[in-house]
Amino acid sequence: MIEQLLNGLALGMVYALIAVGYSLVFGVLRLVNFSHGSVYAFGAHMALFFVGLQFGVIPAIVFSIILTGILDILIDKFSLAPLRKKKSKGIAALITTIGIAYIIQNLLMIFFGSQTKPFPAIFDYGYVTVLGISIKSTQLFILVVSLILLAILTYVVKFTKIGLSMRAVEQNQKAASLMGINVNSVIRFTFFLGGASAAIAGSLISGYYQVVYPNMGFLAGLKAFSAAVLGGIGVLYGSIVGGLVVGVSESYAAALLGGSYRDAVAFIILIIVLLFKPTGLFGKKDITKV
Amino acid sequence: MAKKLALKNNTIVDWISKLRNYYYAHKKVFFIALAVLIVLTPYISPSQYILRIIIMVGIYTILALALGLVTGYTGQVSLGHASFYAIGAYTSALLSTHFGLNFFITVPISAIVAAIGGLLLGLPTLRLSGTYLAIATLGFCEVVRMILLNWQSVTNGPLGVSKIPRPSIFGYELTLANNGLYYLMIVLLILTTACMIAIVRSKMGRALKAIREDELAATMMGIKTTYYKVLAFVISAFFSGLAGAFYAHLIRYIDPNTFVFDTSIMILSIVILGGMGTINGMFLGSALLVSFPEVLRFLQEYRFVVYGIVLVMMMRFRPQGIMGGQKKSNYQFPSGTIMNRNTTQTKFSLSQENSVEGGV
Amino acid sequence: MAFLEVKGVSKHFGGLAAVDKVSLEVNQGEIISVIGPNGAGKTTLFNMLTGAHALTEGEIIFDGEPIHNHTPQEIVEKGLARTFQNIRLFPELRVIENVLIGMHIHTQYSFLDILFRTKKFRKIEVEKHQRAIDILDSIGLKQQVHNYAVNLPYGDQRRLEIARAISTNAKILLLDEPAAGMNPQESEELLEFIKELRDQGYTIILIEHDMNVVMNISDRIVVIDYGKKIAEGLPEDIATNKRVIEAYLGRSE
Numbered sequence: 006m007i008e009q010l011l012n013g014l015a016l017g018m019v020y021a022l023i024a025v026g027y028s029l030v031f032g033v034l035r036l037v038n039f040s041h042g043s044v045y046a047f048g049a050h051m052a053l054f055f056v057g058l059q060f061g062v063i064p065a066i067v068f069s070i071i072l073t074g075i076l077d078i079l080i081d082k083f084s085l086a087p088l089r090k091k092k093s094k095g096i097a098a099l100i101t102t103i104g105i106a107y108i109i110q111n112l113l114m115i116f117f118g119s120q121t122k123p124f125p126a127i128f129d130y131g132y133v134t135v136l137g138i139s140i141k142s143t144q145l146f147i148l149v150v151s152l153i154l155l156a157i158l159t160y161v162v163k164f165t166k167i168g169l170s171m172r173a174v175e176q177n178q179k180a181a182s183l184m185g186i187n188v189n190s191v192i193r194f195t196f197f198l199g200g201a202s203a204a205i206a207g208s209l210i211s212g213y214y215q216v217v218y219p220n221m222g223f224l225a226g227l228k229a230f231s232a233a234v235l236g237g238i239g240v241l242y243g244s245i246v247g248g249l250v251v252g253v254s255e256s257y258a259a260a261l262l263g264g265s266y267r268d269a270v271a272f273i274i275l276i277i278v279l280l281f282k283p284t285g286l287f288g289k290k291d292i293t294k295v
Numbered sequence: 296m297a298k299k300l301a302l303k304n305n306t307i308v309d310w311i312s313k314l315r316n317y318y319y320a321h322k323k324v325f326f327i328a329l330a331v332l333i334v335l336t337p338y339i340s341p342s343q344y345i346l347r348i349i350i351m352v353g354i355y356t357i358l359a360l361a362l363g364l365v366t367g368y369t370g371q372v373s374l375g376h377a378s379f380y381a382i383g384a385y386t387s388a389l390l391s392t393h394f395g396l397n398f399f400i401t402v403p404i405s406a407i408v409a410a411i412g413g414l415l416l417g418l419p420t421l422r423l424s425g426t427y428l429a430i431a432t433l434g435f436c437e438v439v440r441m442i443l444l445n446w447q448s449v450t451n452g453p454l455g456v457s458k459i460p461r462p463s464i465f466g467y468e469l470t471l472a473n474n475g476l477y478y479l480m481i482v483l484l485i486l487t488t489a490c491m492i493a494i495v496r497s498k499m500g501r502a503l504k505a506i507r508e509d510e511l512a513a514t515m516m517g518i519k520t521t522y523y524k525v526l527a528f529v530i531s532a533f534f535s536g537l538a539g540a541f542y543a544h545l546i547r548y549i550d551p552n553t554f555v556f557d558t559s560i561m562i563l564s565i566v567i568l569g570g571m572g573t574i575n576g577m578f579l580g581s582a583l584l585v586s587f588p589e590v591l592r593f594l595q596e597y598r599f600v601v602y603g604i605v606l607v608m609m610m611r612f613r614p615q616g617i618m619g620g621q622k623k624s625n626y627q628f629p630s631g632t633i634m635n636r637n638t639t640q641t642k643f644s645l646s647q648e649n650s651v652e653g654g655v
Numbered sequence: 656m657a658f659l660e661v662k663g664v665s666k667h668f669g670g671l672a673a674v675d676k677v678s679l680e681v682n683q684g685e686i687i688s689v690i691g692p693n694g695a696g697k698t699t700l701f702n703m704l705t706g707a708h709a710l711t712e713g714e715i716i717f718d719g720e721p722i723h724n725h726t727p728q729e730i731v732e733k734g735l736a737r738t739f740q741n742i743r744l745f746p747e748l749r750v751i752e753n754v755l756i757g758m759h760i761h762t763q764y765s766f767l768d769i770l771f772r773t774k775k776f777r778k779i780e781v782e783k784h785q786r787a788i789d790i791l792d793s794i795g796l797k798q799q800v801h802n803y804a805v806n807l808p809y810g811d812q813r814r815l816e817i818a819r820a821i822s823t824n825a826k827i828l829l830l831d832e833p834a835a836g837m838n839p840q841e842s843e844e845l846l847e848f849i850k851e852l853r854d855q856g857y858t859i860i861l862i863e864h865d866m867n868v869v870m871n872i873s874d875r876i877v878v879i880d881y882g883k884k885i886a887e888g889l890p891e892d893i894a895t896n897k898r899v900i901e902a903y904l905g906r907s908e
Contacts, residue, residue, distance in 0.1 A: 031426070035426075037426050037429065037430070084607050084611070087611055088610065088611065093610070093614055094614065095425065096366075096370075096372055096425075096567075096571075097610040097614040098610070099372065099429070100563070100564075100567055100606055100609075100610050101606070101607050101610045101611070103560055103563075103606060104602075104603040104604070104605070104606030104607040104610070105603065105607060106603070107599055107600070107602055107603030107606070108600050108603035108604060108607070110599075111596065111597075111599040111600045111603065112600055114596065115596050115597070115600070223556070227433065227434075227437065227556075230430060231430065231434060234426075234427060234430050238426070263445075265441070265444060265445045266441060266445060268437065268441060269437060269438050269441035269442075271434075272433075272434030272435070272437050272438050273434075273438060275430070275431070275434050276419075276420070276431055276434055276435065276438075279419075279420065279423060279427055279431055280419045280420075283422060283423050283424075283427060284427075490770060493769055493770050493771075493772060494769060494770075497764075497769040497776070497780075498755075498758075498759055498762040498764075498769075499766070499769055501748075501752055501755055501756050501759065502756065502759055504745065504748055504752070504756075505745050505748070505756045505759075508744075508745035508746060508747060508748060509743050509744075509745055509746075511707070511743070512739070512743040512744070512745065513745075513756070514707075514727045514728060515705060515707070515727050515731065515736075515737060515739075515743075516731060516736075516756055516757055516759055516760075516819070516823060517727075517728045517731035517732055517759055517760035517823060518728065518756070518759050518760075519728055526766075621747065621803050621806075625801045626749050626751055626752070626800065626801050628784050629777060629780045629781050629784055630781075631777070631781040632781050632784045632785055632788070633785065634788065
């Protein structure tokens with residue numbers, strides 16, 4: 006049982022990392038960024054590619070993070086920013102991100118092949134024993150790395166100047182822009198953060214399962230999004246709690262009900278939570294102005 | 296140069312408006328020509344392969360009309376319509392393979408089962424706002440797919456249902472070769488279209504559009520927004536189920552992989568490309584997108600990249616879709632409405648409404 | 656008993672009392688203006704009257720029946736309809752459709768009537784369209800029936816909002832700054848129109864900043880400041896009321 010719990014927690018942290026990307030972008034744009042799952046897959050493939058070049062695992066992953074962050078900025082700059090300028094309806098942006106997802110996912114298939122590729126075990130050191138419990142080192146690694154990253158993200162959003170700007174844009178874009186905040190660069194920074202955390206999540210999960218494939222972002226993205234909504238989209242710690250809930254319940258479902266049901270668990274929990282708390286566990290209620 | 300171009304543009308506009316006027320003047324001629332074309336299509340069609348694609352266009356048009364009611368007219372994004380398509384297909388397939396029921400019995404049952412699915416999903420989730428609704432429908436779609444995959448004793452799991460019988464009327468089997476399936480598709484399509492037109496040109500259609508335009512203002516006009524959203528959703532699920540049932544008997548083999556997220560996105564793309572809040576746009580959008588992979592076969596694996604680019608470009612340059620947006624033509628009043636009544640007696644009749652209604 | 660009785664209603668947002676124990680009575684066929692500085696709570700009061708906000712305390716009685724626990728839909732059906740300060744038309748719908756939507760609650764045919772386009776359906780549709788044209792005609796928008804609401808000039812949009820409110824068969828119209836953004840001639844016409852509405856038996860509650868309009872048209876005026884009612888009376892009394900002048904111009908000490 007402990008094993009399932011640990012597995013679930015590790016998985017949950019990765020979901021949380023992806024969920025944060027949804028949540029951040031939703032916060033500033035009120036947009037569900039459907040391209041995020043494919044961005045995560047892109048990050049994993051970049052990690053695979055750079056690790057393959059044999060100049061060290063850490064630099065390879067750093068490259069992947071930066072590239073993926075830049076990709077997210079480009080997505081915003083070339084597809085979403087023009088829509089904002091035209092003051093398009095929300096649905097236009099939503100469809101745009103779905104289009105982007107198609108583009109990225111299929112380009113990955115073309116360049117890397119649609120088959121499942123092995124990913125090197127970059128952080129597997131066997132089992133370690135902590136407090137008398139033997140834990141897979143990969144799980145421990147994921148837990149520790151994601152915790153550190155989420156802490157850094159929380160710090161950036163809560164305590165830095167750019168984080169303050171992000172929260173200002175989230176509250177009221179117009180007012181923020183009148184206060185001299187460059188809204189577009191804040192949005193771009195948000196996208197960078199989202200892309201970067203997706204790349205880290207991609208690298209971690211690929212190192213954990215040791216496989217990579219272009220469609221990997223689809224289900225993971227959906228589940229992470231469920232996690233974000235579950236916790237209350239737009240709330241950072243909500244994403245973390247949501248991710249953990251999804252990860253742990255999925256892990257137990259796989260053990261108790263059999264592997265084939267695990268993928269549905271996230272959605273069932275999501276629908277149930279939404280029924281009772283339509284804005285998620287920690288979500289704030291929007292006041293409609295008449 | 297610029298003048299010349301403007302001149303040329305003008306002639307094109309002239310030409311289009313002439314054509315439109317001609318169309319309005321000779322509507323009957325156009326309709327008869329269209330009807331003849333529809334009837335003759337199987338005989339003109341060069342191969343069964345083409346005919347099959349045409350039938351698929353018809354199925355997707357039904358799906359798009361169904362989703363169009365929810366997304367195009369009511370403004371609620373559903374990313375899970377493949378689930379209703381699946382429920383319809385599986386219900387009909389299982390009823391006919393296990394119990395040997397006739398297509399014409401299983402189809403209405405399938406549509407109703409799908410509609411019940413729509414009700415079960417719609418009742419709780421349509422209180423949610425846009426984003427949450429989108430994700431809840433998507434989640435529902437995945438859950439349905441998981442059930443299809445795992446409930447092996449009933450659905451046969453990943454292997455799917457095969458040997459689904461063809462539809463037959465009094466023992467006469469409808470096939471691709473005898474064009475029966477084609478005409479059946481046309482009948483279902485006309486049925487769906489007629490229902491949709493009837494709905495959108497009524498107080499219900501207006502209520503749905505009001506919800507799309509401004510839900511709060513709609514509430515303030517006395518529209519029971521949740522009721523109408525759920526109703527639209529249920530009707531939409533009904534026709535999606537209908538399309539699914541027909542699909543099952545057309546292809547004669549179904550498995551869970553036909554009804555995935557991509558299918559939902561395909562339907563949504565048709566609605567958006569064709570033009571949200573239109574009926575004719577659904578036909579055009581479906582014709583374009585369904586034939587798209589076939590026509591663009593030469594692009595091979597780049598097809599779906601192009602597909603993505605088309606979606607992005609569309610949203611950027613014509614978000615209202617090909618047929619959507621404001622129309623130049625006048626509003627069509629129901630026949631019998633008099634525009635210029637003798638206004639001296641009606642000018643200040645604002646409070647007489649009740650006496651008028653007494654007669655109804 | 657008055658037609659509409661508002662008894663000590665309050666609305667709190669968190670700790671802030673946007674409206675604080677306001678009472679007022681409206682008689683049938685009156686034009687009442689609610690005035691006050693920006694942020695005084697006038698629109699919040701309207702929101703409570705039409706069911707958009709739940710009350711924190713107090714009650715609202717319309718035609719002898721309490722309505723404060725009702726949904727917005729039920730309140731419209733009872734006969735209170737409103738316009739919005741920031742115009743909330745259905746922008747991408749035609750002018751006539753906007754009015755027809757206002758008639759939704761008393762367009763009574765069933766779903767089966769819709770599907771089969773029965774005689775009843777067609778008869779009611781013609782009637783409603785006819786009446787929509789009449790309403791638009793009386794407010795001077797008949798030429799615009801085919802146009803889309805979003806394309807109308809500002810003044811026409813405000814008029815269309817009033818037309819839409821009338822089309823609900825309301826007995827009381829709540830008009831939130833109907834003359835805002837209109838030029839003097841337009842607002843003069845609007846004034847005449849509102850008076851005509853009253854003469855036909857409509858009861859009108861008005862939020863307005865244009866003092867000219869208010870003084871000209873109102874049977875009584877209610878003044879709100881910081882969520883509290885600070886004065887109520889005939890226009891000439893309000894114009895000279897000390898507290899009102901203070902609220903608008905600040906205390907001069």
